[in-house]
Amino acid sequence: MKICLALLSCAAAVCAQEYPLGPDSQPRPGVPNGVVTKHVLAPGHFYPGVPHNYAVYVPAQYDAKKAAPFMIFLDGSGRLGNGERVPVVLDNLIANGDLPAMIGIFVDPGVLPAAGEGAQNRFERVFEYDSLSDRYSRFLLEELIPEVAKSYNLSRDPNDRGLMGVSTGAVGAFAAAWNRPDQFRRVLSFIGTYVAMKGADSLPALIRKTEPKPIRIFLQDGRNDHIVPGQPYGTFYAGSWPINNQVIYEAFQFAGYDVKLVIGDEGHNMKQGDAIMPDALRWLWRGYPRPITVREPAAMSQAGWDPRGKVYSTVWADRGWEQVGGAYGLIGGIAADSAGDVYFSDPAANRIYRAGPDGNVALFREHTGGASALRAGADSRLYALESALRRIVSYGAGDEKVAARNVDASDFTITATGAIYLADAAHRTVRPAARPEAARAEMALPAGLTLSGDQAMLVAADAESRFSWSFQLAPDGSLVNGEPFYRLEMPESGSKSGAASVAEDSIGQVYFATAVGIQVCEANGRVAMILNPPEPGSVHAIAFGGKELNWLYAAEGGKLFRRPVKVTGTAVWRTVRLPKPPL
Numbered sequence: 001m002k003i004c005l006a007l008l009s010c011a012a013a014v015c016a017q018e019y020p021l022g023p024d025s026q027p028r029p030g031v032p033n034g035v036v037t038k039h040v041l042a043p044g045h046f047y048p049g050v051p052h053n054y055a056v057y058v059p060a061q062y063d064a065k066k067a068a069p070f071m072i073f074l075d076g077s078g079r080l081g082n083g084e085r086v087p088v089v090l091d092n093l094i095a096n097g098d099l100p101a102m103i104g105i106f107v108d109p110g111v112l113p114a115a116g117e118g119a120q121n122r123f124e125r126v127f128e129y130d131s132l133s134d135r136y137s138r139f140l141l142e143e144l145i146p147e148v149a150k151s152y153n154l155s156r157d158p159n160d161r162g163l164m165g166v167s168t169g170a171v172g173a174f175a176a177a178w179n180r181p182d183q184f185r186r187v188l189s190f191i192g193t194y195v196a197m198k199g200a201d202s203l204p205a206l207i208r209k210t211e212p213k214p215i216r217i218f219l220q221d222g223r224n225d226h227i228v229p230g231q232p233y234g235t236f237y238a239g240s241w242p243i244n245n246q247v248i249y250e251a252f253q254f255a256g257y258d259v260k261l262v263i264g265d266e267g268h269n270m271k272q273g274d275a276i277m278p279d280a281l282r283w284l285w286r287g288y289p290r291p292i293t294v295r296e297p298a299a300m301s302q303a304g305w306d307p308r309g310k311v312y313s314t315v316w317a318d319r320g321w322e323q324v325g326g327a328y329g330l331i332g333g334i335a336a337d338s339a340g341d342v343y344f345s346d347p348a349a350n351r352i353y354r355a356g357p358d359g360n361v362a363l364f365r366e367h368t369g370g371a372s373a374l375r376a377g378a379d380s381r382l383y384a385l386e387s388a389l390r391r392i393v394s395y396g397a398g399d400e401k402v403a404a405r406n407v408d409a410s411d412f413t414i415t416a417t418g419a420i421y422l423a424d425a426a427h428r429t430v431r432p433a434a435r436p437e438a439a440r441a442e443m444a445l446p447a448g449l450t451l452s453g454d455q456a457m458l459v460a461a462d463a464e465s466r467f468s469w470s471f472q473l474a475p476d477g478s479l480v481n482g483e484p485f486y487r488l489e490m491p492e493s494g495s496k497s498g499a500a501s502v503a504e505d506s507i508g509q510v511y512f513a514t515a516v517g518i519q520v521c522e523a524n525g526r527v528a529m530i531l532n533p534p535e536p537g538s539v540h541a542i543a544f545g546g547k548e549l550n551w552l553y554a555a556e557g558g559k560l561f562r563r564p565v566k567v568t569g570t571a572v573w574r575t576v577r578l579p580k581p582p583l
């Protein structure tokens with residue numbers, strides 16, 4: 001056995017690939033040189049007490065009258081060194097016309113200085129880079145970039161902005177773009193640590209489920225990254241670097257991203273990365289200034305494509321969200337009627353608005369008692385939860401009727417026969433409005449309610465737990481057989497799902513408005529897809545609308561949005577027979 005291992009080691013040594021720096025990484029006579037200056041960013045809000053060293057590369061071709069594209073290089077000092085020679089590479093590629101005249105921002109992770117002699121500093125690198133939260137992207141957008149922009153004219157176009165990281169820094173670079181694709185569209189990832197250290201191992205599943213974002217990404221790793229002959233599947237507790245880079249690459253391919261993976265022979269170092277840096281930058285910026293957009297996977301047009309649970313079985317890549325109307329107060333609820341009109345409430349202003357199928361908005365009613373949740377009834381009346389008056393009313397042609405009194409609820413729904421059910425947040429349960437008994441459930445904060453297309457089940461979103469509930473409507477109108485049936489994805493920051501609203505389509509898929517987007521569960525309770533929110537932030541109200549219920553409406557703050565969908569919603573006036581769910 002020892003002889004065999006020795007032979008294998010010798011073979012590996014003989015066959016190991018060399019990665020010399022090419023001509024694009026060498027200084028060239030006659031090529032204009034950019035200027036690198038070094039700075040310190042004072043401690044800010046996101047990393048209190050922590051200064052950050054950074055450097056700025058400005059190409060010789062920079063014109064302050066034009067907004068300049070730029071890239072941010074994490075672990076910036078390493079990128080400036082004699083190995084990668086990024087400023088030299090930028091000089092050559094810009095002079096060749098392979099890259100636009102871009103600015104480079106090279107930022108190091110912060111270090112919190114020790115409080116006293118003999119105490120240890122707090123090293124921030126893992127905290128800054130290795131998380132999937134939006135903290136680091138906000139640090140870049142709200143502190144670092146504005147500071148650099150005081151001296152240079154930086155482009156605001158997300159297609160003009162790139163990120164690069166190595167190892168844990170690769171996770172930080174990608175996570176910043178993942179959280180804010182409206183700001184960053186290009187990512188270089190070298191020897192990325194997409195393993196189980198602080199959540200990056202979950203990215204492949206999220207990428208497969210989430211509606212694709214307009215991001216182009218170049219991946220590199222070495223097949224000997226944390227690999228030895230005795231442990232071919234990884235020496236590190238968190239997983240295998242090469243395997244997980246392959247897995248995340250396959251997830252990008254599945255979802256239709258513009259992605260490239262290069263696997264070499266090296267371990268956890270930048271020998272290959274240094275050598276291919278020029279070509280990686282060329283690939284990342286190819287076609288510039290043509291914008292990076294999402295695309296449907298090519299496999300959708302091929303035999304054997306399985307449409308089950310796919311994002312593009314529900315939405316179109318080129319038909320995204322459009323805003324309806326202007327800006328209002330915090331929108332409380334959305335409801336659609338059989339004529340194709342959509343109603344939404346502004347509780348703070350005591351108003352309800354109506355949006356027609358053409359998207360035009362008009363005031364429907366004033367002095368609404370703080371109306372929040374809305375529902376359209378089978379009787380063609382609009383029902384509203386008047387929270388300030390603790391009642392539910394219905395509006396008809398010029399009249400108003402009280403449908404329920406002494407109501408303390410965050411949401412309600414109504415059946416075809418007029419039975420009303422409440423989300424009783426105070427008692428952490430759901431119940432019929434006309435009866436005192438509540439369904440037995442261990443809910444943390446019941447929020448949105450909806451009925452299944454056949455009116456046999458009630459779905460209750462839980463705004464705090466990752467589990468939302470399914471109840472059966474008994475013949476006597478009570479809610480029975482409740483289960484925490486739907487398991488949602490949780491946001492990286494915070495401990496609450498934020499599931500505030502829920503809707504269902506005619507094949508039994510359930511749509512939850514959450515902190516990470518609109519999560520769509522198959523009828524079996526599994527999250528199959530996550531639709532991106534209209535804007536960065538949390539969606540808090542959703543509903544199907546339009547004459548055929550084939551538009552999805554969503555509210556974020558005081559804005560209402562809609563997009564066409566390939567499915568149809570359910571409505572109280574149009575019950576459907578649901579298909580057997582997938583197993």
